[in-house]
Amino acid sequence: MKRKHAQVRDKNSSTSKSNKAAANTPFPLAAAIEKQIKATIPSELAERVNKATDKKQIISSNYPYERMMKGSLYDEEIKLLHIELVKMQAWANKTGERIVAIFEGRDAAGKGGTIKRFTEHLNPRGARVTALAKPSETESGQWYFQRYVEHMPTKGEIVFFDRSWYNRAGVEHVMGFCNPKEYLEFMRQAPEFERMLVRSGIRLFKFWFSVSRAEQLRRFIARAQDPLKQWKLSPMDVESLGRWDAYTEARDAMLFYTDTADAPWTIIRSDCKKRARLNTIKFLLRSIPYDGKIEKHLRDIDPLIIGSSKEIYELGEKCV
Numbered sequence: 001m002k003r004k005h006a007q008v009r010d011k012n013s014s015t016s017k018s019n020k021a022a023a024n025t026p027f028p029l030a031a032a033i034e035k036q037i038k039a040t041i042p043s044e045l046a047e048r049v050n051k052a053t054d055k056k057q058i059i060s061s062n063y064p065y066e067r068m069m070k071g072s073l074y075d076e077e078i079k080l081l082h083i084e085l086v087k088m089q090a091w092a093n094k095t096g097e098r099i100v101a102i103f104e105g106r107d108a109a110g111k112g113g114t115i116k117r118f119t120e121h122l123n124p125r126g127a128r129v130t131a132l133a134k135p136s137e138t139e140s141g142q143w144y145f146q147r148y149v150e151h152m153p154t155k156g157e158i159v160f161f162d163r164s165w166y167n168r169a170g171v172e173h174v175m176g177f178c179n180p181k182e183y184l185e186f187m188r189q190a191p192e193f194e195r196m197l198v199r200s201g202i203r204l205f206k207f208w209f210s211v212s213r214a215e216q217l218r219r220f221i222a223r224a225q226d227p228l229k230q231w232k233l234s235p236m237d238v239e240s241l242g243r244w245d246a247y248t249e250a251r252d253a254m255l256f257y258t259d260t261a262d263a264p265w266t267i268i269r270s271d272c273k274k275r276a277r278l279n280t281i282k283f284l285l286r287s288i289p290y291d292g293k294i295e296k297h298l299r300d301i302d303p304l305i306i307g308s309s310k311e312i313y314e315l316g317e318k319c320v
Contacts, residue, residue, distance in 0.1 A: 027224050027225075027227075027230050029224060029230075029233055029234075029235065029238055030224050032235065032238045033220060033221070033224055033233075033238050033241070036238055036239075036241040036242050037217070037241070039242065040241060040242035040244075041213075041217060041241065045213060045214055045217070046217070048214060049214055049217050049218050049221070052218065055068075056068045058215075058271055058272065059212075059214045059215060059218065060212035060213075060214050060215055060271050061214075062212065063212065063215075063269065063271045063272070064269075064304040064305070065272065065275070065304075068272045068273075068274065069272055069274040069275050069278075071274070074274040074278065077278050078117065078277070078278065078281075080294075080297045081278065081281045081282065081285070081297065081298075082117075082120060082121045083297075084281075084285050084293065084294065084297055084298065085118065085121065085122060085281065085285065086121055086122065087290055087291065087292045087293065088285060088288055088290040088293075089122050089123060089126055089127060089158060090290075090291075091288075091290035091291045091292075092126070092156055092157070092158060092288075092290070093126050093156040094156075094291075095156075096155035096156050097155075097156065097201075097203065097288075098152070098153040098154070098155060098156075098157060098201060098202045098203065099153065099157075099158040099159070099202070099203045099205075099288070100152065100153060100158075100159050100161065100197065100202050100203070100204050100205070101118070101158075101159075101160050101161070101204075101205040101207065101284060102160075102161040102163075102164040102165075102166070102204075102205070102206050102207065103115055103160065103161060103162055103163070103164075103207050103209065104163060104164060104166050104170070104206070104207065104208050104209070105207075105208055105209030105210065105211065105270065106209075106210075106211055106216060106240070106247060107216070107220075107237045107240050108211065108216050108219040108220055108223070108232075108237075109209035109210070109211040109216070109270050110209050110211065110270040110273045110276050110277075111162055111163070111207075111209050112162055113273055113277065114207075114209070114270075114273075114276060114277045114280055114281075115129055115160045115162055117277045117281065118160060118280075118281060118284075119160065122158070126156055126157055126158060127157070127158040127159075127160070128157070128158075128159055128160070129159075129160045129161075129162055130151045130159055130160070130161050130162065131161075131162035131163065132147065132148075132151075132163075135147060144165070144168065144182070144185075144186060144189070145165055145189070145193050148161075148164065148165050152197070152202065153202070165186075165190065165193070166190075166254065166258075168182070168183065168186040169183070169186060169187065169190070169250060169253070169254040169258070170247065170250050170251070170254070171236070171240075173250050174240075174243055174246045174247055174250050175236065175239070175243075187253070187254075187257040187258065188257075190257070190258045191257070191258055191260045191262070191263070194206075194258075194260070194262060194263035195260070195262045195263070197263075198262045198263060199262075203287075203288065204263050205266065205283075205284055205287070206263055206264065206265045206266065207265075207266050207268060207280055208251070208255075208265050208266070208267050208268065208309075209268050209270040209276065210267055210268065210269050210270060210312065211270050211271060212271050213244055215271040216241075217241070220233065220237070220238075220241065255309045259308075259309055264308060265308070265309050266280075266283060266306060266307070266308065267306065267307060267308065267309050267311075267312040267313070268280055268305065268306050269304070269305050269306070269312060272305075275302065275305050276305065276306075279301055279302055279305045279306040280306065282298045282300075282301050283301060283306055285298050286298050286301070
């Protein structure tokens with residue numbers, strides 16, 4: 001019996017040592033991030049992020065709240081919203097409704113985490129997440145929107161796009177992966193493409209997650225230090241740190257050309273992930289006439305957190 005316990009202790013000790021070793025292994029991109037910070041991030045901003053040791057503190061100067069949302073309040077609300085989401089999915093399945101929600105925003109803006117909260121308790125047979133890799137050689141020779149059409153929902157299905165065709169308006173344009181002619185043609189075609197989707201009966205939601213520069217930097221540093229989150233960072237993500245202004249210009253142009261009556265953009269200020277998730281879920285649920293909706297669970301959408309591009313950016317949101 002003693003020998004068995006000794007073996008268990010040895011195994012646990014070995015596991016603990018391997019975990020510590022993994023945690024102490026230098027992250028290959030850590031040096032690149034540090035270099036980008038020194039070269040491209042304003043010193044005042046970098047110092048502010050460095051001094052913000054309280055994780056619950058909001059460090060953006062333009063965010064409407066000083067503290068992150070309390071976990072107890074969030075847990076209470078998200079549970080009720082998950083029940084509403086299940087009801088909404090049952091209604092979509094029964095009626096044959098097709099729903100598409102696209103999630104866009106800068107790196108580390110909170111898109112993936114929000115999608116996870118949407119799908120956490122949904123039936124995976126009727127709800128799926130689409131996150132496409134870079135196009136293959138064959139796809140690169142096709143009509144730009146073609147590979148996205150293949151992932152549109154059938155009757156009764158909900159599809160969440162973790163980034164979408166708007167890659168061309170953002171990363172492809174900023175990083176030079178498309179030429180000016182391709183970029184301008186995308187801006188012309190995107191509203192027409194979305195108009196066709198909507199007129200075909202698809203309920204289309206376009207969410208832009210707006211994270212401040214300070215909070216984005218804090219999240220990048222946190223990811224680099226966490227072995228379980230380092231996979232979220234790529235060399236291109238690190239490069240984006242130094243192209244903040246270029247991405248801002250690309251975002252503004254995208255909103256100007258593609259924020260239409262048929263397919264409007266909804267902006268979410270996402271420095272506080274919990275507030276961003278709750279308000280995004282409430283917005284979508286309030287927009288869909290599903291059976292058994294409990295309206296009081298969807299009240300209190302925060303106009304300081306979510307709204308149209310005009311409403312949010314006129315509040316002084318400069319993403320700093």
